[in-house]
Amino acid sequence: MSIKETKTDVILIGAGIMSATLGTLLKELAPEMEITMFEKLANAGEESSNEWNNAGTGHAALCELNYTVEKPDGSVDISKAININEQFQVSMQFWSYLVNSGLIQNPEDFIRQLPHMSLVHGEENVTFLKKRFEALSNNPLFKGMEFSDDHDKLIEWIPLIMEGRTLNEAIAATKIDSGTDVNFGALTRMLFDHLTKQNVELKYNHQVDDITRTSDGLWELKVWNMATGNIERHTAKFVFIGGGGGSLHLLQKTGIPESKHIGGFPVSGLFMVCNKPEVVEQHHAKVYGKAKVGAPPMSVPHLDTRFIDNKKSLLFGPFAGFSPKFLKTGSMMDLVTSVKPDNLVTMLAAGAKNMGLTKYLIEQVMLSKEQRMEELREFIPNAKAEDWDLVVAGQRVQVIKDTEAGKGTLQFGTEVITAEDGSVAALLGASPGASTAVHVMLQVIKKCFPDQISEWEGKIKEMIPSYGMSLMKNPGLLEEVHTFTEEALGLREKELVYS
Template sequence: MLKSKNILLSETDVLIIGGGIMGATLASILKEVDSNLRVDIVEALSKPALESSHPLNNAGTGHAGYCELNYTPLLPNNRIDIQKAIKINAGFEISLQYWSYLTKKYPLFSPAKFIKRVPHISLVNGDKNIAYLKKRYFALKNNPLFKTIEFSSNFKTIGKWIPLLKSKKSVKKYAATKVESGTDVDFGEITFQLLSILKTKKNFHLRTEHKVLDINEHEDGSWLAKLTDDKEIKSKFVFIASGGNSLKLLQKTKVYEQIGYAGFPISGQWLVCKDPLVVAMHSAKVYGKADIGSPPMSMPHLDLRIINGEKILMFGPFASFTSKFLISGSFFDLISSVKFHNLKTLCIVFLKEWPLLIYLIKQNLKTHKNRMSDLRQFYPDAKSKDWHLEDAGIRVQIMKKTKKDGPKLEFGTEIIYSKQNNLAALLGASPGASISVQSMIHVVEKCIIKKERLSSWKSKIKKMIPSYDLDLEKNPKLLKKIRSTNQKILGINY
């Protein structure tokens, strides 16, 4: 336990480290259920949402399991496992419900600025992949959450769905699935709007350009976060949501639960097209299948994006190795995250995942010509001059020890909780932002709701999220009603 001699900047109930979509969502939910809670967000940069939540640093896909083939793997028994797709779809529905609630309550919250209806399409070619996609379609079609999914192996139909695919050079056999109610989401804009509402509330503070240097447990069980200029914030509960830097901050807490966790940073790049004639021809998010032996995050996709009202096309992602945990981070981030307790995890995972290292090396060696060749699998007539390369965000993939498989590399998101539930940290990458509301409600339930206010808080959450504590998969009538209402309120009905 630590007694501090630094300047105490603030005492608060909840300290959130990181001003991105996750931190802003948690703060928003907390202030909705209890306006008297003292909530502080500290952000190291001059503005919030400049890292992972920035629209050019992520795919902007409202992840719902409609088109992402890595969420529906083919099992050894030749069956399609759709459980992850179901879980993510249900999680995204919770986000939509909360955004609808905020839209009705606050004039400041404008969904027209952050969400658009953009169909989600899966595209494959070759007999084996077509057979997989057809099997996947039937597995999903029978589930109420995916009732509207369509399948076609007719090239004329697919050409209507994906006009850029049509070409006299196209001789391959294709198949595709489509869900018309997919979305494009600007998570940076959502973050700004959430914070704009929060700034109107009492007992809330957003402190930008405040970097957290250390986090120590105080003798009374609270936490002291040491900031730049020898200032500190004392908090009963701390949530670490600083993107790739969350692992390093979690390590500073020295809580037992972080033992064995390590991080592997991967940076990304997009091919971007802003030519209005080309952009006007494509109105979907089209996800392909990762090559055999490639990691799940290598799944190529050609996306329509709407950012600040401007439509652009993005293709990728193209991955590369970096030792930084944030775009604004240090090249020593990876080295400084290596500890005695996670060294074994790192070594074993690197030995297991050597194909990933080879993949990253190959990605680094790609030329513009190579990248354009990849793009032409989706858009055969693409012209090199119409596309330029832009950097995307950095994702720090989780490495951890597991009882079943030993040390392994994880490609999802995970929240680590301290034994006393007075601290939590968000690690990992996709589909985090899309299921941010569900994830933050879990944090509230596990760490912040006290027994004496359990009933009232849950009642308030139920008003915000009608499906709270219910399984929409087993309530198709409620699902239909909620989806219809949300789509109308958010302006994404069709």
């Protein structure tokens, strides 16, 4: 059997939103660059990026309470919220550039304006939400946010959630109309359709089995062509590992020092979905609550309006589950085979430190439908079991690594691991992930293409006018950015005034 060998400039592993974004950025910056993408599944955006495998929230920290923390002195730290909002604005600018340049069409197929809300119960939580609102609403990034603990106003905002509640119940919400519902699966497919026209070679049904360094410093990939059964070898100067939960195994195969002492802990997700029109039409927002005491950040309950294939539905969750698989289409041996001599102590330390998480996951797995309905009824008191079905969302692999906080620290977020020479980069972790894809991929480009970044800066600023600047510190630029992104993406429904 002959082994096919090819050489290219850049290899992307995984046909998700991250590879799609990086490939699109690189092709705009260096049209002559040769890029090849490998994906083991038959289509793009089938794992974490798929519209049914994530919540579809444009994460801008407008409603996610876990991005704002109450400090010991009672004040609210909004620094993480500011960072995430700024990063989402970068994505919005790049998507607008692609639409205005005619590189992708019909933005309504992947993004819609939808109010983002935070909802809390109990006097203590209401007090916290009001403090959070005061801290955020004074910041130009969060202009237009409203707060109310008035039942009549809340009935106007969220009638489905308020139906059946007593007047003496302490409940409050914040609302901001500039939130978004994003179909990352549709966007991923659009970007790869565009890349096909840019002569990027997209190889589906191709599984990357190994990555090794050659004597001349290139990376050689051993790839199984699943359609023919043949083994292929492909070399490149730069490799991006964007295979979702599958990235950890491939990163470990590179053998780079940065891949050591890193582990992964898989968490699966479940959502309740309602497609009954008379229920769906009573709710129009993404409403995020507060995670229960002791529950991990990814368990924050939320009731979301979703638009998938131009059909409106409601999703509630997530309910956590456990599977040793790192991908929905992965192997039951994924977790076991990710444990190596260099990360064994790290993984054991994480296990010892996270007994509470383990207990939480076991409890979640054991929930009956009626028990899940009881949690839903904390949001919708009159919810009926026959109106809701269960759907399995994507697998998320939380990063475990040694940090200043100690060995085996579980990370809840998105992480990029790069080789010191910038020749390989891998994306690990979970939320806010897709929403901040453009910011994250620009960081990859900055680290991995240091010799070209200065000559590319002009083009980057054309695509992302705020590049290198803080929108929070430049309200005039912020207003301009909001105006052109709203117009390009068809999001302008309500005028907001920026100061």
